[in-house]
Amino acid sequence: MGAIEDIYADLDTDVSEEEFRxxxxxxxxxxxxxxxxxxxxxxxxxxxxxxxxNAIADIEPGMQEVKFLAKVVGVGDLRTFERDGDGEEEPDExxxxxxxxxxxxGTVRLAFWDGQAQAIADGEMEVGQVLRIKGRPKEGYNGLxxxxxxxxxxxxxxxxxxxxxxxxxxALTMGQSDVNVRGLVLDTDxxxxxxxxxxxxxxxxxxxxxxxxxxxxxxLWDERANRAEEIESGTAVEVVDGYVREREGSLxxxxxxxxxxxxxxxxxxxxxxxxxxxxxxxxxxADIAGVVRSADPKxxxxxxxxxxxxxxxxxxxxxxxxxxxxLWGDKADTDLAPGDELLAADVEIDDGWQDDKEASANWQSTxxxxxxxxxxxxxAASGGTGDATASADGGDAGLDAFTDEGGDGGAGASxxxxxxxxxxxxxxxxxxVEFTGTVVQxxxxxxxxxxxxTMTVETDATVQLGQEVTARGTLDGDRLDAxxxx
Numbered sequence: 438m439g440a441i442e443d444i445y446a447d448l449d450t451d452v453s454e455e456e457f458r459x460x461x462x463x464x465x466x467x468x469x470x471x472x473x474x475x476x477x478x479x480x481x482x483x484x485x486x487x488x489x490x491n492a493i494a495d496i497e498p499g500m501q502e503v504k505f506l507a508k509v510v511g512v513g514d515l516r517t518f519e520r521d522g523d524g525e526e527e528p529d530e531x532x533x534x535x536x537x538x539x540x541x542x543g544t545v546r547l548a549f550w551d552g553q554a555q556a557i558a559d560g561e562m563e564v565g566q567v568l569r570i571k572g573r574p575k576e577g578y579n580g581l582x583x584x585x586x587x588x589x590x591x592x593x594x595x596x597x598x599x600x601x602x603x604x605x606x607x608a609l610t611m612g613q614s615d616v617n618v619r620g621l622v623l624d625t626d627x628x629x630x631x632x633x634x635x636x637x638x639x640x641x642x643x644x645x646x647x648x649x650x651x652x653x654x655x656x657l658w659d660e661r662a663n664r665a666e667e668i669e670s671g672t673a674v675e676v677v678d679g680y681v682r683e684r685e686g687s688l689x690x691x692x693x694x695x696x697x698x699x700x701x702x703x704x705x706x707x708x709x710x711x712x713x714x715x716x717x718x719x720x721x722x723a724d725i726a727g728v729v730r731s732a733d734p735k736x737x738x739x740x741x742x743x744x745x746x747x748x749x750x751x752x753x754x755x756x757x758x759x760x761x762x763x764l765w766g767d768k769a770d771t772d773l774a775p776g777d778e779l780l781a782a783d784v785e786i787d788d789g790w791q792d793d794k795e796a797s798a799n800w801q802s803t804x805x806x807x808x809x810x811x812x813x814x815x816x817a818a819s820g821g822t823g824d825a826t827a828s829a830d831g832g833d834a835g836l837d838a839f840t841d842e843g844g845d846g847g848a849g850a851s852x853x854x855x856x857x858x859x860x861x862x863x864x865x866x867x868x869x870v871e872f873t874g875t876v877v878q879x880x881x882x883x884x885x886x887x888x889x890x891t892m893t894v895e896t897d898a899t900v901q902l903g904q905e906v907t908a909r910g911t912l913d914g915d916r917l918d919a920x921x922x923x
Contacts, residue, residue, distance in 0.1 A: 440475040444482050457481065494542035494610045496583070498576040503583065507538035507545065508596040509566045511615070515558035534558055538568065539598045543610040546582045547572070553585065567594045581614060607650035609688055613681040616690065620646030620653075621707040622672045623780075623805045627767065628662045642666070644698075645782075645803045646674065647707035652782065652803065655679070656691045657698065664698045670805065673705040674698050685801075709780045709807070715757035717786045717794065724782040725762075725796060726807075727755035730886075731878040735769045753779050761789055762796045764804060773806050775884050775891060780805040870917055873907040876900045882916065883908070898922035 445457050457478075464477035472480070490496055490505045513535040520529040534554040536547040547570065549557055556562075569591045572583040604618045624645040631639050642657045642665035655676060657665055668674060678696040682689050692698060711726035732751040740746050749769035752761050762781055764771060773779060781796060782803040789795025798804050872892045874885030879901065883894045885908060894908045896919040910919035 441478045444475075444478045447482070492542040493538075493540050493545050496545065496574050496581060498574050498581060500574050502571065502586075503574055504569070504571045505540075506567060506569055506591060506594050506596065507540050507547075508598055509536055509562060509564050509568060510539045510544070510598065511537035512557060512562060512564060513537075515554055532558075536562065537615050538570070540596050541598060543608075543613045544604075544615060546577060546614045547588070548577075548582055548584045549588070550584070553588070567591050567596055569594070577614065605650045606646070606648050606653045609653060609681050609690065611681055611683050611688060614678075616679040616681060617675060617677050618646075618648070618653075618679070618690070619673065619675045619701060619703075619705055620648045621705045622668055622670050622674055623647050623652060623707065624670060624803045625665045625668065626800075628666060644668065645805075646676070647709075649706045649708050651710070652707070654687070654689045654803075655698070656682075656689050658691065658693050660694060661692045661696065661698070664692075668698065668700065673701050673703060675701050709782075709805075711755070711780065711782075713757040714753075714755050714760045717760070717796075719786050719788050719794060721786040722783055723786055723796070724780070725753065725755070725760065725784060726778070726780045727753040727759070729773055729775050729777045729779055730754045730759060731876075731884070732773060732775060733878075734880055751779075753781070760794055760796055762798060764798050766800055768798045768800075768802065768804050771804050771806065775878050775886075778807045780807055869909070870912045871907060871909045872917055873905070876904045876906060883922075892917055894919050894922070896922050 441458060441461060442454075445454050460481045461474060461478045464481055465472060465474060468477065490500075490503050493505065493507060496503050496505065515532060515534045518531050518533070520531050532551050532554040534549050534557050536549060536557065538545055538547050567590065568588045570583065570585060571587040572585040574581060574583045576582070604613075604616055606618060606620060609616065609618070622644055626643045628640055628642040631641065633639050640659050640662040642662040644655050644657070644665045645652055646655055647653075657663075676690060676692060676696065676698055679690045679692050680696075682691050709726050710724065712721075712723045714725055714727060717723045717725065730752045733749060735747055735749040737745055737747045747766065747769045749764045749771075750761060751764070751773070752759055754760075762779075762784065780803070781798050782805075784796040784798045784802050787795050787797050872885060872887070872894070874887035874892060876883060876885060878884035881895065881897060883896055883898070883900055885892045885894060885906065892908070893916045894910075895913075895916055896908065896910075898906075898919070900906055900922065906922055908917055908919040909921045909923075910917050912918075
């Protein structure tokens, strides 16, 4: 074989040998004799190899041209528009149609123009077809978009995706558009406003959703931002027509004017995948989960800029250890109590008081009381994580109970927080009660834990976390009104 045949034989391309030879001859002519046939063939082969991508996930907006296989999963409507005319010429009418295509790694929007668009509108393309596509990628309004120069059906190729099926959170990839994914709302933020460069006011809010494969932050823009304040944690939702962006190394799912966040009447599972508390190190960004052992009152403070901040400190425990957690800003308003199961995701592990590790939950973190999110008050015992599920109204969900594996105290009795526990000796209201336990919450009330149950104690006595004390007094409902603490 000659040089051109040898170079072409090494190529993995859909370009025919005849087309390859024509491109080589054109390249020789373009270079005005500066390259012979073999050199021109090598240059063309390099250009062809550079444009070939293995999967949609490999396509980037900065590429000049790409060639890839994808399956049609959705065909949009034909739209017309007027192009600017030159001088006195009448404006030219343009046509465009958007097609959603996918492979096993992600989805991409294809833009077909004019004659191609009209042919698709006339029925020359079907959902489920596999196309061999050549086009120019760019950053579109709702994510990655490829402006198609050429697309041909490939009846021999197989792509293992089904039209109409939704995505899972772990399958999200950078640049995806028109993403549909279902999840359980784990956390919501308030709406924030900002000024755009054109002087208009923008609005943005965030919520976090999770499914059985992971979790993702959802950013809602402008008219969609209100959904973050309308949907409660524990609600099953579907994000429709979202698009994927990257922020500080993590993927986010964005929802603009074309998208929506809709409640769905079905069960969605979320399985937290937390790091063992004992294993986290200072400087890590970690996900931790466990039972709340103590919760201090919220404190406010003045920042250097004169604004007011707030923080709430608590301590959570899993089967490997316990750690102090600082909830900052809106996170400090989280409704929780000793005995609740908590997931604190994307928290920063810092050097805390007395060289103890401390987890800091800021605006980028997700704080979820799984009891409340899943069932509105399921019981738990210390020592692990559970799986939460919820329907649209949060009522059919369940939470696997923890198992106590020793340590210095189990969690609250089943059915909610420590305030639901009966007195240890079963005394009736008004009769003398004496309870000895470890202080797991300071302030008023004090909460004591004796390893089997907890007791809420009304007292003005000053105690410290971890101190073992005895409270003596009378039982008033589910609280001990202490006359003496020693």
